[in-house]
């Protein structure tokens with residue numbers, strides 16, 4: 190990225206089409222999770238910068254953006270997607286430096302989805318109808334009702350650090366497609382790609398104030414100032430369930446609309462009749478991809494008893510074949526955790542598992558990393574067996590490269606175990622019995638059930654969680670439900 194301060198890259202807010210620093214001069218370091226070294230400085234927004242960003246977003250709604258014909262708005266969003274693709278390698282490097290994730294992962298998942306999130310919603314908005322009804326009236330003339338969608342207004346987008354560009358654009362894409370303006374607060378851990386998107390917005394010709402970015406933390410910082418701002422019309426948030434709860438409390442006075450995608454403690458249900466290769470490959474990805482930092486990831490693996498030993502042995506082998514390393518090493522399959530703080534959290538679960546009587550099948554500690562990587566927040570990918578269903582690592586979201594594997598004997602038993610959680614985000618079912626697949630999918634309490642796959646995403650489908658895993662659904666027309674106000678017009682004829 191082209192901006193620099195004292196030889197380090199400097200990340201500023203993006204307000205009303207311009208990169209600006211904080212008036213207070215307050216900054217915080219951007220730390221590489223791979224090395225523990227500082228790679229940049231980030232401006233921390235005070236209330237003043239947040240208010241300015243919200244004001245810019247409000248003004249933009251009343252300006253050119255608010256009057257733009259739909260076709261022109263959609264053309265602009267296609268230009269934004271093209272702009273991401275044109276600067277693919279810059280986005281890739283920025284994302285990988287902030288997160289430490291393998292370049293191969295970001296190349297195939299994060300950056301392409303960043304562009305796709307704009308295209309898919311630009312195309313969708315043009316084609317989704319609204320309803321109309323003719324009403325009989327006593328005078329025989331009738332009345333015509335028709336519904337129209339209008340932008341909700343200024344949307345606050347609060348995004349996490351695990352899939353920074355993907356999850357931020359998953360919200361910004363539909364919000365802008367629906368004609369809203371946005372103020373984004375990316376995670377303090379991963380400020381870079383959201384900021385780079387500001388340049389792409391300007392280059393694409395998106396009017397000033399439509400896309401704004403403020404940096405900072407949650408409480409007593411940019412997150413709190415944004416969620417308590419009266420002019421915010423909707424908040425879309427992905428992150429931890431406890432943070433969702435804090436945001437909900439902060440919005441109570443203003444009755445701000447929210448859409449939340451929160452944590453998970455997702456099960457994989459692996460039946461003896463499954464395609465073993467596919468189930469192994471899928472579970473290795475669902476439990477360990479992105480160093481286990483995916484809210485849809487599997488942390489509880491249930492395997493039908495006849496194949497338990499073989500599955501476990503092969504899963505162990507798969508994990509032990511994983512190579513931890515630098516993002517730009519093509520042989521790397523796993524990066525570090527996002528921060529030292531998160532590393533401490535995950536390691537505390539590794540200790541708890543042992544205290545609670547787990548059999549550590551593989552991993553369970555910190556790896557020795559060479560050179561600069563020795564200072565990073567690395568943990569070993571880990572598998573446990575032998576714990577009861579109420580053990581901490583079986584109950585609580587860890588968000589690390591680890592899973593507990595347990596045997597089961599019947600469909601009824603495994604469904605009960607899968608549902609014995611406060612969460613309800615995702616589940617993966619592995620079976621070659623189609624009738625069983627339908628039966629189990631119907632009974633598992635999760636917003637997304639994958640059968641013989643994981644993370645296979647059609648962006649037109651409803652996406653979100655049951656129970657403590659979220660409020661509402663986004664994806665396809667469901668995004669339109671959140672990002673627009675549906676107004677009924679009744680015309681007496």
Ligand SMILES: NC(=O)C1=CN([C@@H]2O[C@H](COP(=O)(O)OP(=O)(O)OC[C@H]3O[C@@H](n4cnc5c(N)ncnc54)[C@H](O)[C@@H]3O)[C@@H](O)[C@H]2O)C=CC1
Pocket residue numbers: 347348349350351374375376377405406407408411412413416427428429430432433435436450451452453483484531534586587588
């Ligand atoms: N998608 C998911 O399910 C995710 C789950 N997590 C879990 O959450 C744990 C904590 O990670 P964090 O990055 O701290 O997640 P978080 O949920 O605290 O952070 C997500 C976003 O919310 C913001 N935020 C935090 N507190 C806020 C507040 N009171 N008001 C407004 N915004 C606020 C953060 O600055 C960040 O942009 C992780 O250890 C992991 O277990 C983290 C990220 C994503």
Ligand SMILES: O=C(O)/C=C/C=C(\O)C(=O)O
Pocket residue numbers: 349351352356359427428450482483484485646652
């Ligand atoms: O939208 C997707 O495809 C992925 C979503 C993943 C998360 O929300 C997460 O890991 O936090």
